[in-house]
Amino acid sequence: xxxxxxxxxxxxxxxxxxxxxxxxxDDLDLISIAHASVLGTGAYTYGILAREGLxxxxxxxxxxxxxxxxxxGVAFASRRLVGExxxxxxxxxxxxxxxxxxxxxxxxxxxxxxxxxxxxxxxALPLGAVEPVMLIAGVAVLGAGWLSSGMSQGAFSVxxxxxxxxxxxxxxxxxxxxxxxxxxxxxYGVGVGLAGIxxxxxxxxxxxxxxxxxxxxxxxxxxxxxxTRLRHWGVGLGAFVLxxxxxxxxxxxxxxxxxxxxxxxxxxLAVALVGLRSLGSEE
Amino acid sequence: xxxxxxxxxxxxxxxxxxxxxxxxQLSLLDGFDFTVATLVLIAAExxxxxxxxxxxxxxxIPAILVGLGASGIVAVAGAVGWxxxxxxxxxxxxxxxxxxxxxGGYVAASGAIVALRGPGVASYSFxxxxxxSFAGLGLGSGSIFGLLGGAxxxxxxxxxxxxxxxxxxxxxxxxxxxxxxxxxxxxxIALGTGVVGGVLLTVVGCYYAMIGGSTPDVGLAPxxxxxxxxxxxxxxxxxxxxxxxxxxxxxxxxxxxxIDPAMSSLVLFGAVLIFLVVRGSxxxxxxxx
Numbered sequence: 001x002x003x004x005x006x007x008x009x010x011x012x013x014x015x016x017x018x019x020x021x022x023x024x025x026d027d028l029d030l031i032s033i034a035h036a037s038v039l040g041t042g043a044y045t046y047g048i049l050a051r052e053g054l055x056x057x058x059x060x061x062x063x064x065x066x067x068x069x070x071x072x073g074v075a076f077a078s079r080r081l082v083g084e085x086x087x088x089x090x091x092x093x094x095x096x097x098x099x100x101x102x103x104x105x106x107x108x109x110x111x112x113x114x115x116x117x118x119x120x121x122x123x124a125l126p127l128g129a130v131e132p133v134m135l136i137a138g139v140a141v142l143g144a145g146w147l148s149s150g151m152s153q154g155a156f157s158v159x160x161x162x163x164x165x166x167x168x169x170x171x172x173x174x175x176x177x178x179x180x181x182x183x184x185x186x187x188y189g190v191g192v193g194l195a196g197i198x199x200x201x202x203x204x205x206x207x208x209x210x211x212x213x214x215x216x217x218x219x220x221x222x223x224x225x226x227x228t229r230l231r232h233w234g235v236g237l238g239a240f241v242l243x244x245x246x247x248x249x250x251x252x253x254x255x256x257x258x259x260x261x262x263x264x265x266x267x268x269l270a271v272a273l274v275g276l277r278s279l280g281s282e283e
Numbered sequence: 284x285x286x287x288x289x290x291x292x293x294x295x296x297x298x299x300x301x302x303x304x305x306x307x308q309l310s311l312l313d314g315f316d317f318t319v320a321t322l323v324l325i326a327a328e329x330x331x332x333x334x335x336x337x338x339x340x341x342x343x344i345p346a347i348l349v350g351l352g353a354s355g356i357v358a359v360a361g362a363v364g365w366x367x368x369x370x371x372x373x374x375x376x377x378x379x380x381x382x383x384x385x386x387g388g389y390v391a392a393s394g395a396i397v398a399l400r401g402p403g404v405a406s407y408s409f410x411x412x413x414x415x416s417f418a419g420l421g422l423g424s425g426s427i428f429g430l431l432g433g434a435x436x437x438x439x440x441x442x443x444x445x446x447x448x449x450x451x452x453x454x455x456x457x458x459x460x461x462x463x464x465x466x467x468x469x470x471x472i473a474l475g476t477g478v479v480g481g482v483l484l485t486v487v488g489c490y491y492a493m494i495g496g497s498t499p500d501v502g503l504a505p506x507x508x509x510x511x512x513x514x515x516x517x518x519x520x521x522x523x524x525x526x527x528x529x530x531x532x533x534x535x536x537x538x539x540x541x542i543d544p545a546m547s548s549l550v551l552f553g554a555v556l557i558f559l560v561v562r563g564s565x566x567x568x569x570x571x572x
Contacts (some may be wrong), residue, residue: 029380031378031379031383033386041372052483077560079560080560080563080564081560081563081564082564083314083378083379083382083564084314084315084378084381084382085559085563085564086564087315087379087382087386088315088507088510088555088559089559089560091507092507092511092552092553092555093552093556095507095548095552096548096549096552096553096556097501097554098351098547098548098551099545099546099548102545103545103549149470168569174567181551187305213500214390214393214500214501217386217387217390220386221387224383232496242376257397257401257402258397258398258401260394260397260402261394261395261396261397261398261401261402262394262398263394263397264393264394264398265337265390265391265394265395265398265500266389266394266396267390267391267394268386268387268388268389268391268392268393269387269391270387270388271383271384271386271387271390272383272384272386272387272388273387274383274384274387275380275383275384275387276372276380276384277479279527280538
């Protein structure tokens, strides 16, 4: 795969993760700093099962179900925690997850991670130069966009707006809060988990540093681009600007560390600016 | 005894100071503020950078003082500027917005440091080579600074508690509407809070820079432990935050000594997570606007 196509895959992966995360940010006004742990759970569950000899499809299915459960946990935590308390709790969860993955050497490979992660085999399809990972990521991005736009309309949207404004009011009005949270949690968990699996397949190796706190912020930054008028396409733009551009800068001779620094600088500024512009403004 | 003096007490003091600043910002701006982490990072980096330059000119020990001075100026200026800006920018109930903006600022600052000097540790070249005799024990300069600087800062916090800005902060946490009615507004106490916050974060940042060097994520642990410490005893006072942070600092060292150093983050952050979930957000926040 050429470098440019590789960058495109990473952009698609972060677009998918960002779109799935945007349901938390946009629909429930929840700022999570644990996106990397969900992304990493998808990648690690898939990588561990594949390493143990399970074929890619069942491995991916189990990984997606695991992430869906994690997503449900995150969404239902919002029944007890709001605002910065929720953000702080997800931050703590991210650090717990990171420490666990870095130290469970026998299961996760510790700091060295897992290598030789296989990809889906779609040799029966006439894909030409298109890698399976790219095709699946592209389809998943479109699916996430379609689902999230469907969720931002009608009764569901009114329900989430009420829940956002007041937990107690939404219970008092008899809104189907549990089903609403389940939908958001499932879309979030499945979307980010699938992104993690595709990321692992694309890289063919994973280690804890790929899923640190910074990656959570990067996914959050990409998702916050969805709060602009561009919605789903805004998330894509965010993925391109924050993930694609710094990767492409390497072509101009910039070292990997400096490219990462620029990525963090751009991502951080984007989070700060989008946060200033969009959050806290009453509907 | 050496462990207590070299590790446990400095850690407890430093976490206590971080908790006081997190509590002060929480009272002032009505939300958790990652700027605490940003200022710890900036203080640590400034210390390392200036001390390394000064060491060649004035010698290793005076260079520490130069580093501390430079770090203090930068951190106080940053804390005052941000407190004043934030007090005008973030209204009541905009904690989420504050958190997002300040988180973005923290990541941007880390990114700028990685882009400028690369990732990994930056440390003061002479810090590992100097062991100083203190109370009959050979302690590193980081531990001595943590003990003496931390203790002095704690005394300063206890003295500051009686000042108008500190009383104003406690009044803002107790009853924001009443406080603002009688003229105690965040903008009026931002200066005092910023100066004290900047000084305390200088101590925290320089302590980290001296004991293990500065890394781009050096501010995260003091911020999270500070936040947990500020909430631990369920009281909005500065004294409770100080005690909460110190408790967590001692617990951190105890876990490292008696369980597993590698698992210290897991145990402590896990405890923070469980604490937050069990406690839940205040009823007022769940009720919403």
